[in-house]
Amino acid sequence: MSALAATKIVDLGQLAQVVEVALIAGIGVSIAFSLVIRGAVRAGEHRRERPVLAGAHALIAVAGLLVVAAAIGFGISTMLAK
């Protein structure tokens, strides 16, 4: 089978989208959740001595959590929409 024929059989556009979505979602959610942990731990460390810095870290944690929740919500709603 020639490469051209194989390309016609396999929908490369769809496969590329699968790769793209998996990379963005898998790595993006990992970064966001790592930031949640980092923000929460740092906020706890600085809570007494540097409350402003602790607040900034807490904000990063909350933002990370929102990104994770949004990614999950978007994924499920996309599945349901098809």
Add this chain to the structure above:
Amino acid sequence: MGSDLILYIVVATALAFDFTNGFHDTANVVATTISTRALPPRVAVTLAAILNFVGAFLSLAVAATIAKDIVDQSLVTTTVVFAGLVGAIVWNLVTWYFGLPSSSSHALVGGVVGSMLAAHGTAAVQFDGLLGKVIVPALIAPVLAFAVAGIAILVCYRVVGRLAPGPVNRGFRLGQVLSGQMLALAHGTNDAQKTMGVITLALIANGNLAKDASVPTWVVISAATAIALGTYIGGWRIIKTMGSRIIKMDPAQGFAAQGAGAATILAATHFGYPLSTTHVISGGVMGAGAAKRLSAVRWGVAGNIVVAWLLTLPCAALVGGVVYGVTRVFGGGAAGPVVVVLAGLALMVYVFVRRFQRGVAITTTAEGTRA
């Protein structure tokens, strides 16, 4: 009457396959959660069963692929579907017995293709669909999960690198509760649909549904229930292989592996690719391990899994073809499937009794090391 009896047998066999699919595959879903102690085994399995049930209702794209894109619908008979299912179940049980996490999905596709080849020859198989919708995605998916998990774990370590390990591990264990459930949801939506597709194929072959009909609601509910029950009753032996024999994981690695698996499966399901959860989570587990340290992965065990992957399609096809031949010996009616079912049930009881006489493997992996 005879054809209806075969249809009932096919539906029962398909649900039995779905049950073994949950029994066999979902262990892969919860293995990392259990091995890092993010959740106790029973809780992890219960949650996975619930999410499998819910996931089955999310999409029908994979069911459509199984019903329309792999074999020529107009040549399918209920006996062909039955023989394909038996081929898949037999291969599932063989790999389960030996603790090899092979693919239930590819066993199902292999079984149906094998019985179609035995019944009608090569013209009855849509090799374009088989290549484009099953084989190529099957090759890409584990590599993709490997890469995503590998990059994800490196990023995770980079972000939390200087923090004390205690709270970081607690955080990622919490994250694993989430990523594990997403993986269970993804598993439910991809794997339960394969059974839905096969039952729909049998209903069309028997004249109960039009060719372009959608999957009936009762099929969705029964497939969801069967896979959830199979999940709950569990595949402890496979859990042992996936959770600890491939790699010893920390919670961050477990989170990265599960997140990569869930993202890959959900993305593929959206386009109707019938992926193997086993392939994907194996790729994720190995990627998360290899990114940290190549020697952390037990490559011998990983090699055995690859061999099981390579053997699944041809072996399930072979069994499917042989079973079709056996049913034809008893004529075109229901006698052949009935004989095969009775023989299969006897074999399954024997295998289960032998298996459970050996004890429950998970206690040596998660709970047994807790003290």
